[in-house]
Amino acid sequence: MQHMEKEESTHPQWGRRTFITNVMKTAGIAALLKVPGLTIAAGKQPLPNTYTVKDVIDLILREIPNAPFPNTVDTLKNGNPDQKVTGIITTMFPTVKVIEEAVKRKANFIIAHEPTFYNHLDDKNWVPGSSVVKEKEALLNKYNIAVWRFHDYWHAYRPDGIGYGVLKQTGWLQYWKPGEVTVHIPARPLQAIASHLKRTLGIQQVRVLGNLAQSCSSVTFLPGAAGGQTQMRFAEQEKPDLLIVGELHEWETAEYIRDARQLGHKTALIVLGHSVSEEPGMYWLQEWLQPKITGITVTHIPSGNPFVWI
Structure with missing residues (x-):
């Protein structure tokens, strides 16, 4: 699996290859019973109605076992951690169409399961001088949109979020x-x-x-x-x-x-x-996250299948 190894989690325990295996080994019936109504850990006060990107990330990571990870691809790909969040979008791939729809919804924080810039590490120089990378980055910056990848952590959640x-x-x-x-x-x-x-x-x-x-x-x-x-x-x-x-x-x-x-x-x-095989996991993220966020709308926008059949 040459190419897929590059897409696998950089965290030693969590990647696509561990999808159902690790989940089923560790998730018990009690965990499933708790899933729909999970709340912020006991003793922690709810965040105010105004959130920064960092506030939202920290809120999520409080419920991920062993987070934060020392090595992970789940980093901020664009934007500033201190910027105020006007709305949150969950999706598989932060495509141009997803970005445009986020703008229409006045949402400036996209949480995506997969890369923004077409390679596992989101290396913008993976293909040197890529005009598409530059144009996409410019589009994100034009509308002040932050993008955070949520791959390793969502697979590490109990049960595996995807x-x-x-x-x-x-x-x-x-x-x-x-x-x-x-x-x-x-x-x-x-x-x-x-x-x-x-x-x-x-x-x-x-x-x-x-x-x-x-x-x-x-x-x-x-x-x-x-x-x-x-x-x-x-x-x-x-x-x-x-x-x-x-x-x-x-x-x-x-x-x-x-x-x-x-x-x-x-x-x-x-x-x-x-994309279509994992999209429901990011839709569930919207359901999971919205009750934990007050005053901010969390919306799922599917990135969909890139292909058509003729």
């Missing part, structure tokens, strides 16, 4: 058992599961590898970009009826599943797309 949001959106949260990496749903044909995912996640099309009539019950769900090595490792260990991923390297996991099926193995594959 994983919980995705399972909640698909309606599969009821089948999730702490300690398990595979969700066991009522048996349904592969085609029916694909249709269910399209409908619940708002995806126009998905890619499928397998017999559409095949009955599937055990489902290993790895949204985002877990990488070929992790995806194949789960397929080997869990031997699920179905492996669902966000994105993949076609020369890795897709070829592995194709050969495996031709050799008599049963695991099918559904590829959702990176």
Whole structure:
């Protein structure tokens, strides 16, 4: 997983590859019961109606285990920590359209799960002299918009913020058992599961590898970009009826599943797309954060799928 390693968390414990694994190992039933109404830690007074970017970040980090991390990509990518917040936007990718919509909503703080400047570390010189990077930075500065990446910390939350949001959106949260990496749903044909995912996640099309009539019950769900090595490792260990991923390297996991099926193995594959596979986790962030913020509106704006099918 060469490229995906660059997208993985720089914090030693938390990255996409640990998505459901670490969550299910540590999240208990009590944690799930507390999720919808989590409040600021006992003994801490609510912040005033006026917040700076730093105030909001600190409020969030108080509820992340072991935060702040010594090494993380979750840093401020644009803006000033001391600027007053007029509104908060949650999203997957802080695209130009998301920025423009934030301006319309008079919101100046974007919390994004993925990079702003097209590489894991948000290195603006990753491609030297990039005109797109310069223009995007100028757009953010024009409207005084702060952007904070919320990747490592949201995966480190209990339960994993992305994983919980995705399972909640698909309606599969009821089948999730702490300690398990595979969700066991009522048996349904592969085609029916694909249709269910399209409908619940708002995806126009998905890619499928397998017999559409095949009955599937055990489902290993790895949204985002877990990488070929992790995806194949789960397929080997869990031997699920179905492996669902966000994105993949076609020369890795897709070829592995194709050969495996031709050799008599049963695991099918559904590829959702990176952004749409994790977006529900950032929508849940909006639900999670809004009750903790008074006087400031938190809005989720989906960055959506960058592709169209013709």
